[in-house]
Amino acid sequence: xxxxxxxxxxxxxxxxxxxxxxxxxxxxxxxxxxxxxxxxxxxxxxxxxxxxxxxxxxxxxxxxxxxxxxxxxxxxxxxxxxxxxxxxxxxxxxxxxxxxxxxxxxxxxxxxxxxxxxxxxxxxxxxxxxxxxxxxxxxxxxxxxxxxxxxxxx
Amino acid sequence: xxxxxxxxxxxxxxxxxxxxxxxxxxxxxxxxxxxxxxxxxxxxxxxxxxxxxxxxxxxxxxxxxxxxxxxxxxxxxxxxxxxxxxxxxxxxxxxxxxxxxxxxxxxxxxxxxxxxxxxxxxxxxxxxxxxxxxxxxxxxxxxxxxxxxxxxxxxxxxxxxxxxxxxxxxxxxxxxxxxxxxxxxxxxxxxxxxxxxxxxxxxxxxxxxxxxxxxxxxxxxxxxxxxxxxxxxxxxxxxxxxxxxxxxxxxxxxxxxxxxxxxxxxxxxxxxxxxxxxxxxxxxxxxxxxxxxxxxxxxxxxxxxxxxxxxxxxxxxxxxxxxxxxxxxxxxxxxxxxxxxxxxxxxxxxxxxxxxxxxxxxxxxxxxxxxxxxxxxxxxxxxxxxxxxxxxxxxxxxxxxxxxxxxxxxxxxxxxxxxxxxxxxxxxxxxxxxxxxxxxxxxxxxxxxxxxxxxxxxxxxxxxxxxxxxxxxxxxxxxxxxxxxxxxxxxxxxxxx
Numbered sequence: 001x002x003x004x005x006x007x008x009x010x011x012x013x014x015x016x017x018x019x020x021x022x023x024x025x026x027x028x029x030x031x032x033x034x035x036x037x038x039x040x041x042x043x044x045x046x047x048x049x050x051x052x053x054x055x056x057x058x059x060x061x062x063x064x065x066x067x068x069x070x071x072x073x074x075x076x077x078x079x080x081x082x083x084x085x086x087x088x089x090x091x092x093x094x095x096x097x098x099x100x101x102x103x104x105x106x107x108x109x110x111x112x113x114x115x116x117x118x119x120x121x122x123x124x125x126x127x128x129x130x131x132x133x134x135x136x137x138x139x140x141x142x143x144x145x146x147x148x149x150x151x152x153x154x
Numbered sequence: 155x156x157x158x159x160x161x162x163x164x165x166x167x168x169x170x171x172x173x174x175x176x177x178x179x180x181x182x183x184x185x186x187x188x189x190x191x192x193x194x195x196x197x198x199x200x201x202x203x204x205x206x207x208x209x210x211x212x213x214x215x216x217x218x219x220x221x222x223x224x225x226x227x228x229x230x231x232x233x234x235x236x237x238x239x240x241x242x243x244x245x246x247x248x249x250x251x252x253x254x255x256x257x258x259x260x261x262x263x264x265x266x267x268x269x270x271x272x273x274x275x276x277x278x279x280x281x282x283x284x285x286x287x288x289x290x291x292x293x294x295x296x297x298x299x300x301x302x303x304x305x306x307x308x309x310x311x312x313x314x315x316x317x318x319x320x321x322x323x324x325x326x327x328x329x330x331x332x333x334x335x336x337x338x339x340x341x342x343x344x345x346x347x348x349x350x351x352x353x354x355x356x357x358x359x360x361x362x363x364x365x366x367x368x369x370x371x372x373x374x375x376x377x378x379x380x381x382x383x384x385x386x387x388x389x390x391x392x393x394x395x396x397x398x399x400x401x402x403x404x405x406x407x408x409x410x411x412x413x414x415x416x417x418x419x420x421x422x423x424x425x426x427x428x429x430x431x432x433x434x435x436x437x438x439x440x441x442x443x444x445x446x447x448x449x450x451x452x453x454x455x456x457x458x459x460x461x462x463x464x465x466x467x468x469x470x471x472x473x474x475x476x477x478x479x480x481x482x483x484x485x486x487x488x489x490x491x492x493x494x495x496x497x498x499x500x501x502x503x504x505x506x507x508x509x510x511x512x513x514x515x516x517x518x519x520x521x522x523x524x525x526x527x528x529x530x531x532x533x534x535x536x537x538x539x540x541x542x543x544x545x546x547x548x549x550x551x552x553x554x555x556x557x558x559x560x561x562x563x564x565x566x567x568x569x570x571x572x573x574x575x576x577x578x579x580x581x582x583x584x585x586x587x588x589x590x591x592x593x594x595x596x597x598x599x600x601x602x603x604x605x606x607x608x609x610x611x612x613x614x615x616x617x618x619x620x621x622x623x624x625x626x627x628x629x630x631x632x633x634x635x636x637x638x639x640x641x642x643x644x645x646x647x648x649x650x651x
Contacts, residue, residue, distance in 0.1 A: 043341075045600075046330050137546060153554070
C-alpha cells in the first residue's frame with residue numbers, strides 16, 4: 001500500500017471534475033431545444049448540475065490548496081502500490097474483454113477463459129483450482145440459470 | 155378478510171422456501187467481510203426475474219434482513235465488520251469473543267436483531283398505509299421537495315458533506331442520460347442505441363456495489379486475520395437479558411425512526427443507538443470492553459432499519475436507505491412502481507411484503523441461533539474463488555435483465571467508478587440515491603414550473619412543500635451546527651482548566 005496526501009488528491013480530483021464539466025457543457029450544447037412556454041427545457045437540469053458541480057469542484061480545489069500547507073493535511077488515502085495498481089488495471093482490462101466476448105463468443109467459453117485468467121491474475125497458482133474451479137463454477141451457474149431459473153444465456 | 159387472502163401466498167411452501175433461502179444467503183453474504191447486504195441484493199435481483207412478485211421481492215427482503223444481521227458475525231469473531239451497519243458491534247463484540255464469550259455475543263446479537271426487526275415490521279405494517287394515504291395528495295411540487303430532501307440527507311450523512319454533495323449532483327447528471335422525461339429528446343447518448351433509455355439501473359447498481367467490492371477484495375487478498383474459532387454457549391443468561399433490556403428496546407425504536415427518514419441507514423442508526431445506550435447507562439465505562447448492552451443496542455437498531463426503510467420506499471417511492479434503493483430495482487423488474495399508487499394497484503404485493511418481512515425476521519432468528527457454532531467456518535471460505543464467483547454473478551445478473559451486451563459495459567464502468575469513489579472518500583450511496591431520485595426530481599421540477607408558469611414562488615408555496623424544504627435546509631445545516639457545538643464543548647474544559 002502506498003499513500004497519497006488527502007489535500008493533493010482533492011486538488012487533482014477537483015481539476016478532473018472541472019474537465020468533466022467542460023465536456024458535459026459541450027455535450028449539453030448539442031441537446032436539441034424545443035419550442036416551449038417554460039425555461040425548463042430538456043437541458044435545464046443538466047445545466048443546473050454542471051453549474052453546481054463546477055462550483056463545488058472549485059470549492060474542493062480551494063479547500064485542498066488551503067489545507068495542503070497545514071499540519072492537518074497529513075491525512076492520507078490508502079492506495080495500492082504500483083504493482084497492486086497494475087494488477088487492478090489488468091483485472092479491469094480482463095473484465096472489459098470478458099464483456100466484449102460474453103455475447104458473441106458465448107457464455108461457456110468466455111467464462112471459462114475469464115475465470116482462469118482472473119484466478120491467475122489475483123494470485124491463484126494451484127493448478128487444480130486454476131483448472132477445476134472455472135469448469136465447476138461455469139457449468140453449475142449455467143445449469144442453475146438456464147434450467148432452474150429459466151434465464152437465457154448466450 | 156381481504157388482507158388475509160393477500161397473506162395466503164406466504165403460506166405456500168415454495169414461497170417460504172425462497173424466503174428462507176434468501177435469508178440464509180443474506181446471512182452468509184453479510185458474514186463475509188467486505189460483502190454487504192447492498193451487494194447481495196444487487197447481485198441477486200436478476201434471479202427474481204422469473205418469480206412471482208411476492209416471492210421474488212420477499213427473497214430480496216430476506217437477503218437484506220439476513221445480510222444486515224450477518225454483518226455481526228465477522229464483527230464479533232474477526233474484529234472486521236461484515237457490513238458498515240455492524241461497525242459499532244465490533245466495540246463490544248470482539249472483546250467479548252476474546253474473553254471466550256463469542257457464542258453469547260452472537261446469541262445476543264441474534265436476539266436483539268430479531269426484536270428490533272419485529273418491532274420495525276409492526277411499525278411498517280401500521281404506518282406505511284397511512285403515509286401512502288397522505289402521499290396520494292402530493293403533486294409535482296411536493297414530490298420535487300421530497301426528492302430534494304432525500305438527496306440532501308444522504309449528502310449530509312456522507313463523511314465529507316462536500317464530496318457527498320458532488321456525488322449526488324453527479325448522480326443526477328448521470329441520470330439525465332437517455333430520453334428526456336418530458337419531451338423524449340435524446341440526451342448524452344453518443345448515438346449508442348443501448349443508452350436510449352439511459353443507463354440500465356440494475357447493472358449500474360451491480361457495478362457500483364458488487365463489482366467495486368471485487369476490486370477492494372483483490373487489494374485485501376494479502377491480509378488475513380484468523381477468526382475466533384471457540385464458539386459455545388449461544389444463549390445469553392437471564393441477567394444478561396435484563397441488563398440489556400433498555401438498550402435493546404431503545405435501539406429498536408431509534409433504528410425504526412432513523413429507517414423512516416429517507417436516505418439514512420443502518421450504519422447511522424447503530425452508532426446513534428450505541429451512543430445513546432452508553433449515555434443513558436449507569437456504567438458507561440463498561441462500554442467498549444465487552445459489554446452486552448452495547449451489542450444489544452447496535453444490533454437491534456441496525457435490523458430495525460431494514461423494515462423501517464421500506465416505509466418511505468413503499469409509501470412515497472423514496473428509498474429509506476441504500477439497500478432499499480437497490481431493492482427498488484427488484485420492484486422495477488417486476489413492473490411495479492413504488493409509491494402511494496402501489497397500495498391502490500397492487501395491495502396483494504404490499505401486504506405480501508409486510509408479511510414477508512415478519513417471516514424473514516423469524517427465519518433470521520432460526521438460522522442465526524442454529525448456525526452460531528459454525529459461523530467461524532463461514533469466514534474461512536477461499537477468498538480468490540469467492541471473488542471470481544462474484545464477478546461471474548455480476549456479469550450474468552447484468553446481462554440477464556435486458557439481454558443487452560451494452561449493460562455489461564455499464565456494469566464494468568460503474569464498478570471502476572465505485573471503486574474510485576470509495577478510495578477517495580466520495581459516497582457511492584449518494585450517487586446511487588441520486589440515480590433514483592434524479593428522474594423524479596427533474597420530472598416534477600419541470601412539470602411544476604410548467605404548471606406555475608415559471609413562477610418559483612408559486613411552485614414552492616404549498617405547506618407540505620415548505621415543510622420538506624425546511625427539512626432540507628435543516629439536514630444541510632445540521633452537520634455544520636453539530637460541528638460548531640462539538641468544537642464549543644471541546645473548548646470548554648480548556649477554559650475551565
